[in-house]
Amino acid sequence: MTNRRKVALVTGAARGIGESVALVLAGRGFDVAVNDWNADGAEQTAEKIRQLGPKAIAVPGDVADSEIADDAVAKTVAQLGGLDVLVNNAGISGMSAITEMTDEQWHKMLSIHLYGTFYFCRAATPELIKNKHSKIINVSSIYGQTGEANFTHYSAAKAGILGFTKALAKELAPHLTNVNAIAPGWILTPLQQDVGLTQQQIDDLAEQVPFKYWAEADEVGYLVAFLASDEANFVTGQVYVINGGKPIVGI
Ligand code: NAI
Numbered sequence: 001m002t003n004r005r006k007v008a009l010v011t012g013a014a015r016g017i018g019e020s021v022a023l024v025l026a027g028r029g030f031d032v033a034v035n036d037w038n039a040d041g042a043e044q045t046a047e048k049i050r051q052l053g054p055k056a057i058a059v060p061g062d063v064a065d066s067e068i069a070d071d072a073v074a075k076t077v078a079q080l081g082g083l084d085v086l087v088n089n090a091g092i093s094g095m096s097a098i099t100e101m102t103d104e105q106w107h108k109m110l111s112i113h114l115y116g117t118f119y120f121c122r123a124a125t126p127e128l129i130k131n132k133h134s135k136i137i138n139v140s141s142i143y144g145q146t147g148e149a150n151f152t153h154y155s156a157a158k159a160g161i162l163g164f165t166k167a168l169a170k171e172l173a174p175h176l177t178n179v180n181a182i183a184p185g186w187i188l189t190p191l192q193q194d195v196g197l198t199q200q201q202i203d204d205l206a207e208q209v210p211f212k213y214w215a216e217a218d219e220v221g222y223l224v225a226f227l228a229s230d231e232a233n234f235v236t237g238q239v240y241v242i243n244g245g246k247p248i249v250g251i
Contacts, residue, residue: 004081005054008228009033009072011063011120012090014041016189017139017217021087022056023048024221025228031055033076035090037062055080063090063116064108066123073123083127085228088117088161089139093195095150106153113157114164121168121179129175133233136172136179137224138165142241145183145248158183162239169237178236180227185243188214210245 014036039060049056061068128134144158
């Protein structure tokens with residue numbers, strides 16, 4: 001590696017968990033490439049990072065498009081000098097009973113979460129394996145482990161990410177590339193507004209969490225920052241659950 005700062009590429013980083021991950025990594029010395037299909041939001045996160053000191057670029061676009069993934073990695077390497085950490089975070093939510101689920105809903109969920117993760121990992125691998133202990137961190141969900149009613153598409157996509165992560169960890173182990181997943185529980189982000197949760201529903205769900213609250217996105221950022229750091233060099237093929245103590249049953 002030449003004399004440069006480490007570089008991270010974070011997808012879906014205009015807001016929520018992805019934005020927190022990008023800002024926490026920047027605070028720990030990473031230059032950051034910010035992807036999101038909200039191009040203005042990606043640029044705003046990049047600007048916040050530049051205000052902190054590190055370099056940052058926006059690499060906007062839909063993660064479900066493999067050309068966007070190839071382009072994002074190419075621009076990251078060209079403008080920031082390399083790639084050391086990839087965080088596949090971009091995602092959407094949505095609820096539907098199985099009998100109401102349209103082909104479009106199913107394909108969109110799988111395309112963004114599972115295909116998007118694959119496209120970015122495939123594009124990034126040739127760069128990542130140039131350096132020892134580069135890191136891939138894929139954002140799954142506790143629903144990928146437990147499943148959840150009316151979230152069959154989301155649960156399937158997030159479970160797929162776990163299998164993909166474990167397989168890729170083995171495949172890239174000879175290159176000393178670390179591949180891990182995180183499985184967040186309920187984290188307060190704008191996503192809840194998208195699925196129409198009321199404050200009462202949010203409060204009721206918090207009662208099911210032993211810690212009795214929804215985490216802030218930064219708390220996920222800190223976990224990702226650990227997995228992205230040299231302190232996690234011997235950690236690979238794992239799923240880190242961050243959920244305030246809610247037991248995961250059925251796995
Ligand atoms: P959010 O909706 O606040 O942020 C998601 C970001 O991803 C947005 O900026 C959005 O524009 C972007 N995005 C969505 N689809 C995209 C695409 N196709 N291409 C590029 N960018 C795209 O959501 P949040 O809560 O920050 O979620 C981030 C990740 O964490 C998602 O993968 C989600 O499934 C996962 N997660 C969230 C949990 C929560 O309670 N908030 C729990 C478990 C997992």
